[in-house]
Amino acid sequence: MHVLQTLFQLAFGSIVAARGLQVHDSSFVPDAVLVITEGAPKQPCVPAKNILLVNGTSPGPELRFKEGQTIWIRVHNDVHNQNLTIHWHGLTQAAAPFSDGTPAASQWPIPPNHYFDYELAVPQGVAGTYFYHSHVGLQAISCTGPLVIEDYRHPPYRYDDEKHIFLTEVFPNTEEEIEEALLAVPMAYEKDQSMILINGKAGGTDNGVLCNESLPVINVQRGKKYRFRIIAGTGLSFDIFAIEGHDGFDVIEADGAYTEKLHTSFMQVAPGQRFSVLFQALHNPAKNYYYLQLENREFGDVTRTYAIINYGDPAPGLFEPTPNPPPPKSSITEFYPPSTPPLVLPPMDYHFLEYQLRPYRKGKHLAKSERMPTAKEVTRRVNITVQLTGPPDGEFVYLENNYTWNEDFPKKPYLVTLYENDVSQFPSMERAIANDGLDPVTRTYPMQIGEVIEVVIQNSGSTGGGMESHPWHFHGAHVFDMGAGDGIYDCNANEKKWAAQKGKPVKRDTVMLYRYEHPQVPTGHLAGWRTVRLRITEPGVWMVHCHILPHMIWGMQTVFVMGSYSDVITADRPDVEGYLNYGGSVMGNATHEPEVVSFFTAWADNQK
Ligand SMILES: *[C@@H]1O[C@H](CO)[C@@H](O)[C@H](O)[C@H]1NC(C)=O
Ligand SMILES: *[C@@H]1O[C@H](CO)[C@@H](O)[C@H](O)[C@H]1NC(C)=O
Ligand SMILES: *[C@@H]1O[C@H](CO)[C@@H](O)[C@H](O)[C@H]1NC(C)=O
Ligand SMILES: *[C@@H]1O[C@H](CO)[C@@H](O)[C@H](O)[C@H]1NC(C)=O
Ligand SMILES: *[C@@H]1O[C@H](CO)[C@@H](O)[C@H](O)[C@H]1NC(C)=O
Ligand SMILES: *[C@@H]1O[C@H](CO)[C@@H](O)[C@H](O)[C@H]1NC(C)=O
Ligand SMILES: [Cu+2]
16 A cells, blocks of 8 residues: 555655645634633532633543544644643544644644644544543643544444443642652652543542542443443553443453454453443343442552443433433432442453454454464564663653653654654664664654564563553554563463464554562563564554553653655645644634644745
């Protein structure tokens, strides 16, 4: 496809030129609009304080599109003193790398009182469950919402209706206060989430202390089958949940790809992961409602959250359709946390769904793109060893192969420099090969189209002797999840393990690097790995990072640059004015006419 694309471009000029120039001023009508503001709404279980909102709520509204389309979304930054970007978590964005929403990697952040038009490339085959969130600092705590890509025809599984289980967290402090404390020397943030919200609401207990607030409600009807779209829009907690009186769930989707059906009695989700599960509502429920009980694991105190699976009269909820006509307020039932937890949830499961999922197959055969590259096909292995330095008393910095990365490191976003024909910012393959895959100058991992790369992420003991678990999120094309284990990765042993399992590697975008049973290990000691394989097919600048927001702040982020310089710059380009300029966005806001900064003139000049 890449070769064809290049030929096409040689023959017809750039794709942008071919599809015609579009002026993104006030006359342009995007497919959807999101307006980000700051406000201090009442949130469950914490004092009201400034948070970012999407269209006035957190989480924001659902976005829903059909696969096989190109969609434009206009994002207004109406926050007066903060930059932001929006990332479309899980979408590969192969056709529009400039719209991936990563500050310093794919774009300048959107400055206050500006908007940016994002192009979402949603090819067929990506139907599934996603979410959107800001990628700046800790903004994703509240600046987030669900994104559903519907099947072009029918989903491969039958169900009557679908429901969201969208998880976010609330903290006692503002995002700025948390960030400042995380970066203080010595590190000064020892708190965890006060509550984990389900569809924006929650009540329950935090470290045993009751927060008696009205619970979120998921309305169901007896006998019906539901697709629950579980979205961990969280930034810290590993969450486990189950529903009393019901037989568990059948997993049918992981991170935007259908899987063969797999039964589980409980769900465990890490920040950034999504699953769809089928849920069978009872034919003859013994009560009007049942509790969904959710608890965090591993880090911090136990936060226990409840939601209601409601068989009674439908109650309102953030993602629940409003009954027509709406019932009188007095007749709406409010639900509160139970006096004792109805369930005993299991401890953190370091083997949850591991080596068990299988990619969904239409007929007998898997498409080639869905087939895991074999060990023989791998052309290069990249080891990434992660280590937290700083504890006990220093500045906390996460290193990947001895280098850290955060959004302040590049002076200009990599993709902007490439579109500006600034070759000096392009990572060197030679430097990378000499340094276990990492180019130390740009702090990126360059990869060439056609390579088949095995990436081994290896956990290691911090300078304080501690170790943590990390959900690694891959932007760009999804990766084949080759599994994980304690100790040090052994390729042959892992191949044998797969051969003896029912499961087959599935494509994921968020996979766990666990600490297993080692909260403490000697400094630098390797304990715990995760391996993924990638066929390098999509040119672009793709971030790879832990989805625990404090770990990102401490530098657990890096960038994979895929393709040669010419591959990257001939990949689809922005047709958004001002992309290359400060802010990368059209000057203007909801109340002021845009002042058009022509990107095309600048770009065309660069081609001469
Ligand atoms: C968000 O708010 C804007 C402005 O009010 C509105 O035009 C847009 O449709 C809303 N977006 C969604 C997804 O509801
Ligand atoms: C729009 O931008 C103008 C000029 O930068 C600013 O004065 C105004 O407050 C902004 N309006 C909103 C709603 O953000
Ligand atoms: C916004 O981003 C620009 C460009 O990266 C930076 O110079 C500026 O300081 C940022 N502003 C804020 C308020 O963070
Ligand atoms: C929680 O609040 C509800 C509504 O005010 C009340 O009915 C219930 O008794 C309270 N529960 C506890 C344990 O205080
Ligand atoms: C990666 O790590 C493994 C296990 O520690 C080691 O055997 C291998 O040589 C390393 N590979 C590279 C390319 O550094
Ligand atoms: C990181 O630095 C340490 C100490 O300088 C060295 O021993 C180690 O080999 C380096 N690790 C990598 C992956 O380069
Ligand atoms: Cu992490």
